[in-house]
Amino acid sequence: MDNAVFVVGVGVISGIGNNVPECLDALEKGNAGIGKIKYLRTNHRDLLPAAEVKLSNDELSVISGFAPTTSRTAMLSMIAAKEAWDNSGVNKLPGLRTGFVSASTAGGIDKTEDFFTDFLADNSKGKLRDVLNHECGNITNIVAEKLGIKNHISTVSTACSSSANAIMYGARLIKHNIVDAVIAGGTDALTRFTLNGFNTLLVLDEQYCKPFDENRNGLNLGEGAGYVVLVSARVASLLKQQPYCALTGYFNANDAYHQTSTSFDGDGPYMAMEGALAMSGLKPENIDYINLHGTGTQNNDSSEGAAIQRLFHPHYPKMSSTKSFTGHTLGASAGVEAVFSALAIQRGVVYPNLRLEEPMTAFPFAPETAFLKQQDIKHVLSNSVGFGGNCSSLIFSKL
């Protein structure tokens, strides 16, 4: 059962690009996707910047093949999952048991919001079509159907760590011989529900976020989807191209400290990282790059930083938060960042942490500020921390 699981396909859509090449290009050029809100109808558009995918629902509809009235969450999911699936070549192999494990926190609530305005005025009003796919699970189902995947379909929702847990679950379905190949990751559209939710929590930066900066002032929300295609060694051997990397470690722990904030010493992130390292059989000094959760809030970065210090001191790997580019894509973030992690290994690159002016004084380490090429990246650690204390870490390793 301890057979390895390989990443053989990647797909992503985010505020910095509609596919893998566009996102890589923006990462290299240091182009953040954050800006004034253009597509979401919200009163906060002049005050709160966000990293929207730069396509209207009509444009997303054309690319995804869904009707323009479909939830944006589903259209983003379809575009990234299809890119990953096509990229893997697994869809050309006959007779495999395939699965789609997708994560989301918002699901179809973007359409429910539209429904609600009419519904609240009169309970017999509001288009039922707009609430048909309210449930996160329905978003996954309609995308799976379009992808032609039927053997296993499931949806995970553990707040901001959702897609890390989807990737873990997908890997374990392969190890337990329930499926042969899985598209795993997550999707979330920017919605008024989440924008207002985070706004009432007073954790949104009115400027562009500055993860791991001493003067950081909160997060910017983003939207997008990111998926990896995971397969067993047997399936990997049937493919023409080399896998991007292997998923060698993962661990899920709960901080059990507070519903929305993480413990001061970062117990949850510490346990998640430590557990993932133990599973992969690696020591902290073997990690070459950490893709930080790094939201830019006071609490997250202090807590995650403390956990990194406890585990890595004095051997700090290179690290950065790509949320400085994509904003926080919530249920999609660990999927988007898994794609970036796999690409970091395949291309030997490290992404910069944008807008870092004054590294946090509490720690003896600082994130990278430049795009680094020709790096030998053997092992990448990707962190996720969510509401409800849900912390998960993944380790991707070069073959």
Add this chain to the structure above:
Amino acid sequence: MKTYIRSAVTISPQETFNNPLFLNELAGYNDNRLTCIEPDYSEAIDPKLIRRMSRIIKMSVASALACLKDAGVTSPDAIVTGTAYGCLEDTGIFLTNMVQEDEEPVTPVAFVQSTHNTIGAQVALLIKCNRYNNTFVSGAASFENAVTDAMMLLAENNTENVLVGGMDEITDMSHTVLTRMGLYKRQPVSNLNLFNTNSKGTVNGEGAAFFLLKNTPSGNDLACIEGIATFYKPEDTAEVKQHIDSFLLSRNINYTDIDLLITGNNGDTKNDEIYTRLQQSVFSKIPSINYKHLCGEYPTSTAFATWLGANIIKNNKIPASLINSDPSKNKISKVLIYNHYQNVYHSLILLSSC
């Protein structure tokens, strides 16, 4: 590998919580909505915390804590929940607030508690459990995925027990919306007469059920889970049969080994056709009972069915109130739960005596 159900607790529209009697008397409803019978929570949860909790959180947390207590487990090695709708009441409160206040909602409490993983997180927080914590929101396969996750964990390293739960709630808003979609009976119906109405629609239901699963026997387990499987939108009855055949084959049992079938009939004539067809063919010789007249129809109702099946095995007795036909077998050692929800997800759960 066998998975042992060490304890099982549910809050449902029946008197199932803190009641040593097993469905000896059924709660009757004359409505298309069955509502959970809630206990006094003050014994189980700190009253200061109760005030902030929505109904689904209270019902779930109380069931989870009681389940751990019954099993004598202070802190499990994992907590996994499954819920199709999540915390609907809080979602509705925040959405309403947001729309009515024109995007200036005053409090984040409902937003924070609307997150789908709130229940798993609240349980972890209350018992300070740092271990694995996951939540599935896979529609009517949410509970099944949670159990699958738990069974995989129990086969992996470092996990001896897992707390698994399935829960969904009805809110006034969700009932209004789902009624508009045509899911429920248009006329008031007695739940105890649900299967004789011969009409369209079912009755709305809800519930929270938790199980403490272990990978070793305790000598005092309710039952074992031998296997669980789901399949998605089968083309026809032949495909359904094929899935059931291969499930039973993978568990090494024949149809004749099944002592009791628990079916997901919900009183909607069209919905129930598939059960009828199977009961005229592959299931024809197996005694069967229904359960949705007890808890109503909802996506995680199989958690209630699992509670029911496990208790039937433990007591070796079907509550008199549920018997359709005279069960021919003296010993009920294998129970198969077969359910489908709107013909999207179908699920099979095989329980056995330990």
